[in-house]
Amino acid sequence: MTVKPVLLWSDWLIFLLVLTLILFFINLGKNPVARKRWRSVFASRVGMASFLVIVFYVLIALLDSMHFRYPLDKLEGSDEQHYSQEVNSLLDVVLEDLRGHDEKTYSSPFAIHSFSKENRTLENGQVVRDYPRLEYAGSHLRKHETVGSDVFERSMNALVVGLGIALVLALLIQLLRRLTGKQASAWLPWKTVYLTLGGLILVTVWILQVGGYYHILGTNKVGQDVLFQAIKAVRTGVLIGTLATLITLPIAVILGIAAGYFKGLIDDVVQYIYTTLSSIPGILLIAASVLLIDVYIETHAEQFRLSAERADFQFLALCFILGMTSWTGLCRLLRAETLKVSQLDYVQAARAFGVSHSRIIGKHILPNVTHIVLIALVLDFSGFVLAEAVLSYIGVGVDPSMASWGNMINEARAELSREPVVWWSVSAAFVMMFVLVLAANLFADRVRDAFDPRTVN
Template sequence: MESRTALVLRQFRKHRLAVWGMRILVVLYTLSAFAGFFSPYDPGYYETYPPKNNHPPTPIHFVDPETGRLSRPFVYATKRELDPVTFQPRYVEDPSQGKFYLRFFVRTPEQPYTLFRVFKSDLRLVGVDPPARLFLFGTDNFGRDLFSRVLYGGQVSLTIGILSALVSFVLGLVLGGIAGYFSGRPFPLSFPPATWRGRRLLYGPLLSLAWLLLALGIGFLAYEYVRVSPGFGLADVLIGLVGAVGVYFALRAAFFRQVQLDPDDLIMRLVEVIAAIPSLFLLISLRAVFPQNIDPLLTFYLVVGLLGFIGWGGLARVVRGIVLSVREMDYVQAARALGASDLRIIFRHVLPATSSYVIVSLSLTIPGFILGESGLSFLGLGVTEPYTSWGLLLQAAQQGGFASFTDRPWVLVPGFFIFLAVLSWNFMGDGLRDALDPRRRQ
């Protein structure tokens, strides 16, 4: 009898677009992972003289013009001159300096790199001898090789897509599982001092202290808003009333009345609040809370966390619905009757039932995070120099105005890679959905 894994793989292979999407993703991630090896130059390398800014892609010749026969691939050096019609600088080939053959597996000790931030190397796949240059995708406005920057930008954009999806996956799976499994089983959020007996004597004071700190925080925020606002108007009155009500209920929970809350209500209301705010607006607002001049590496992790935080709600809602039905199954009831703990039941019996949906959801969520990172970087709120990403490269192209379309269209190449990665992930997600769904199997 054919195993479930073999059945899923056989069904997945029947989806041609999904197979090709997976192949394209393997190529993209391989190129990005070994960007130092595949790129001819360091992503930040440029020359001040002779300038190479906005250099078009370098033509590679395979036919020797002198003999008309096939030859080893070679390029010519270029020289910069002024166009007599448009008075704009242009680059033309200079055959007088001879032919410069492409060399493979070349050493570049002046431009070393690291693989996975561990292994140091200076070996590159292809290169040419100076003064010729190999610009496969041309250069940007600083003269940096765009092909190398696209490969290094893929490291950031593609990695952020996966890491953000994993953050969203963990939050959605855990919180959705808790909301579904503990639905209808409220737990106490506070114990007034009058009930501090036995076990409550251990954590009762801590909960009361937490509510007291919350009351102080609400009061402080309301006071600061009223203090710094110009004049005194209706908004100040409303903020003051809201702050007073918040302080009252927090103090009431800390000292007078026990508060109980259903985890399902708490988590689902949070999901609804996040879903009610447009994702891009929420993302920009959360990013604007942090300073713009923070460390670029910290910015990378910040973008990962923000994207994951705003993207877990949909997964949690579906997981909750699945768990609500699974927790009533006979095998779950049997495990509970045998004395299994709630934690064991959730991770051993309940959450595995959501695996098919989670795998598909994860593959379809990643392209959304890639687009989210690209949008943030395009707006100048994402990854910053010296790191680069596809969105940051598009921002540089946008700064060139309409000339980026007419005079130097090669600077728009990063947009094609965003489109290719998103489309490939969507194709693969469709294939996984068809392969894991028994109703869609052929």
């Protein structure tokens, strides 16, 4: 079966970002000072573990960014091949068992019966109100089997398979270390590496093994698997945090350093711009911009052949809007730090000797504010992930057809007021978002310790 590849703009961007990060770490070898500082980041157990968790999220986002369309059956008498309007990804293929087992409506985690009662007609014609059996979850169970024993047995099988995969991976790493020389990587916390990778592998294998037979985190209102929706939302969280941050940084760095270094009229203009922008309520500004984008999409519907292209355009527009409205805080910090650094003796001496402004900024100013930029890079990433959840909650976030933690929380508003409470949708979104944001913040702490000039020996 031949599929048709689909490349969205966000797919190109995430591929470019991953390639840029790979080239960045490859080029670290050319800068001994930067290499030493980054080595201290990865030599930390917390830094290494959080980095691996972030990489795991990025790998999920990469799998979900490889899109394609399935071919449709050819019409009789026609050789032209048509393709489905639905856009799928490699992640959909990997999680096919979770994706394809939709029920009628809510079901709780590991349940085999529906969450709500329905009228059911017995063989003798009597109508009773009972919890109907789910169509997929637990359908393999025999009469004498219970959910608990079956889940335990499959969990043990997943544990054995996961440990086997983790052991093979550890042996391959050890072999690679011997070939390259153990001393070259002896500074890495290898126990932490093996434990973190082993934990991630075990969780992945367990989800794939058990998720095909039960809804691990239950189903939502329309019967979709909640765990599948939470995993699909990883791409949205990773991309919106990364793209919005990369839009914010150049604006903040250029304007902040320019204002603090040149002072005078440039400083006044920059301060006027960010003071004016800060005086506008952020939520209202973002909401108004998103609504303008919605109007553009509605009036230019012919530009979007697929619903995925429409959702992707709205998503990228939201990233741009978040980035353009969130640079003022970092700009203030950089301006203040540049004002301080520009008064240091060696900077004043460079000016007295006639060194060009661009060289002073590149050699003296920028290296002394890099630690602020790096810390802001990771903290802004966390902030934008949380901002998407808030914006989707109030209805001005990503397209409703796009999986995101914000959309999951938004849909769970009515569920939390039910009796009994449907808690698993909001809990799944919270846990997935919490792990990513926590890993990013812990990694930012290690980066701060490594690049802060006051703590570097």
